[in-house]
Amino acid sequence: xxxxxxxxxxxxxxxxxxxxxxxxxxxxxxxxxxxxxxxxxxxxxxxxxxxxxxxxxxxxxxxxxxxxxxxxxxxxxxxxxxxxxxxxxxxxxxxxxxxxxxxxxxxxxxxxxxxxxxxxxxxxxxxxxxxxxxxxxxxxxxxxxxxxxxxxxxxxxxxxxxxxxxxxxxxxxxxxxxxxxxxxxxxxxxxxxxxxxxxxxxxxxxxxxxxxxxxxxxxxxxxxxxxxxxxxxxxxxxxxxxxxxxx
Amino acid sequence: xxxxxxxxxxxxxxxxxxxxxxxxxxxxxxxxxxxxxxxxxxxxxxxxxxxxxxxxxxxxxxxxxxxxxxxxxxxxxxxxxxxxxxxxxxxxxxxxxxxxxxxxxxxxxxxxxxxxxxxxxxxxxxxxxxxxxxxxxxxxxxxxxxxxxxxxxxxxxxxxxxxxxxxxxxxxxxxxxxxxxxxxxxxxxxxxxxxxxxxxxxxxxxxxxxxxxxxxxxxxxxxxxxxxxxxxxxxxxxxxxxxxxxxxxxxxxxxxxxxxxxxxxxxxxxxxxxxxxxxxxxxxxxxxxxxxxxxx
Numbered sequence: 001x002x003x004x005x006x007x008x009x010x011x012x013x014x015x016x017x018x019x020x021x022x023x024x025x026x027x028x029x030x031x032x033x034x035x036x037x038x039x040x041x042x043x044x045x046x047x048x049x050x051x052x053x054x055x056x057x058x059x060x061x062x063x064x065x066x067x068x069x070x071x072x073x074x075x076x077x078x079x080x081x082x083x084x085x086x087x088x089x090x091x092x093x094x095x096x097x098x099x100x101x102x103x104x105x106x107x108x109x110x111x112x113x114x115x116x117x118x119x120x121x122x123x124x125x126x127x128x129x130x131x132x133x134x135x136x137x138x139x140x141x142x143x144x145x146x147x148x149x150x151x152x153x154x155x156x157x158x159x160x161x162x163x164x165x166x167x168x169x170x171x172x173x174x175x176x177x178x179x180x181x182x183x184x185x186x187x188x189x190x191x192x193x194x195x196x197x198x199x200x201x202x203x204x205x206x207x208x209x210x211x212x213x214x215x216x217x218x219x220x221x222x223x224x225x226x227x228x229x230x231x232x233x234x235x236x237x238x239x240x241x242x243x244x245x246x247x
Numbered sequence: 248x249x250x251x252x253x254x255x256x257x258x259x260x261x262x263x264x265x266x267x268x269x270x271x272x273x274x275x276x277x278x279x280x281x282x283x284x285x286x287x288x289x290x291x292x293x294x295x296x297x298x299x300x301x302x303x304x305x306x307x308x309x310x311x312x313x314x315x316x317x318x319x320x321x322x323x324x325x326x327x328x329x330x331x332x333x334x335x336x337x338x339x340x341x342x343x344x345x346x347x348x349x350x351x352x353x354x355x356x357x358x359x360x361x362x363x364x365x366x367x368x369x370x371x372x373x374x375x376x377x378x379x380x381x382x383x384x385x386x387x388x389x390x391x392x393x394x395x396x397x398x399x400x401x402x403x404x405x406x407x408x409x410x411x412x413x414x415x416x417x418x419x420x421x422x423x424x425x426x427x428x429x430x431x432x433x434x435x436x437x438x439x440x441x442x443x444x445x446x447x448x449x450x451x452x453x454x455x456x457x458x459x460x461x462x463x464x465x466x467x468x469x470x471x472x473x474x475x476x477x478x479x480x481x482x483x484x485x486x487x488x489x490x491x492x493x494x495x496x497x498x499x500x501x502x503x504x505x506x507x508x509x510x511x512x513x514x515x516x517x518x519x520x521x522x523x524x525x526x527x528x529x530x531x532x533x534x535x536x537x538x539x540x541x542x543x
Contacts, residue, residue: 190487
């Protein structure tokens, strides 16, 4: 393994391509942790935003008008403002209110910047997901739900076992678009110093002064990350496509 | 992909007629979003009203937290408005320039994508998707750090200030999206149009310029304008790389005032300016979309 890493040292000496993220142990650790942070934030945000989407779509079907209004305004707020502004709003606006004093008397934030990034991005993508899932749920005919009712399904069980699986299959193409956008938006967490891939790369290039090399590494990493997500999701989309529906 | 997918995702002969029209609507918006890259921005007057309410609440908070001796919050904001608006105009200048550069480059790339010469087509496809899949912020950093601060062409030194580099950075994703919008529009024109043109002895070039493209322009305009509105909102990203546009100036104004509670008032004020600019564009886009939604 060491000889493999040393090959990059040789590459640097021979060609000037300075890939410190391979031969330097410290940089390797930093970059790997940045990459994993990006993957982790993306994964958590995807799960949370899908959960928000399902919950929101369910609440929009509620009989209470106030619930529907709350969900409506939530969607309007997060759909129509830039995600960077939302991130600042959560981190600087709400985050500065949630502080407690530590032993030495200085203020410590109760919620870390990573958590704020996850919360903000999940709400951002969740707002789009609510609308996507709502359209998916609306596409399921009432007769199907009545059929479930006649088989003795409760309202929750109808939603979980009949409506949601159908709605999910209908919504998947639109959902994929949104999730791909979400993964790209995770770079914004840089603005509040979350140590994700872009942030650690900027640390590395300020230390090692290998800006062009790191830039290309970064661009390729994102291309591979987003590209593989797109590929996997499209494969899945084709696999569970409702037969005869769509092209 | 089927040619008419953009317009008619639910073929009439479907063997699953049980799904309601919402399914077709969702499939259509997903298909068009996949081409334009962004969901359609639909701003309404109610959003402006909500922003004003937010602004009023922010002012209330600032007044409540400030001391009596301090000038009122509205005077403070009024004092900073000329500076903030200068920053806003800078945002608009960046958005114009990035859109112009991105559109010109994107049209070339889009034409390359529908070329019949495979290597050109494949290269253009890869370029388009490379820049579509890369996050905007990464492309912005790329241009900020890798472009030199001045270039010398034939002995003439042209300086490249920060904001020009940022504009290049923003025009790259615009280019990729415009390219895909063009390809999608050309693909959405039914094959019969090509066939009838061929039967009238039009060459490929003539078919393209005289038959296909005039129809494409109408289809491309709504997503193109939507892209512009989204680009305008994305210009605040350049504040991260240190260009002093509206967001940067707002932060500086806030630290100069050094007064608690100003945050919400100032940021909702900034949002309101962006709303005033993007609202007519968004309305116009929706109108145009409805007007040009003709089935071929």
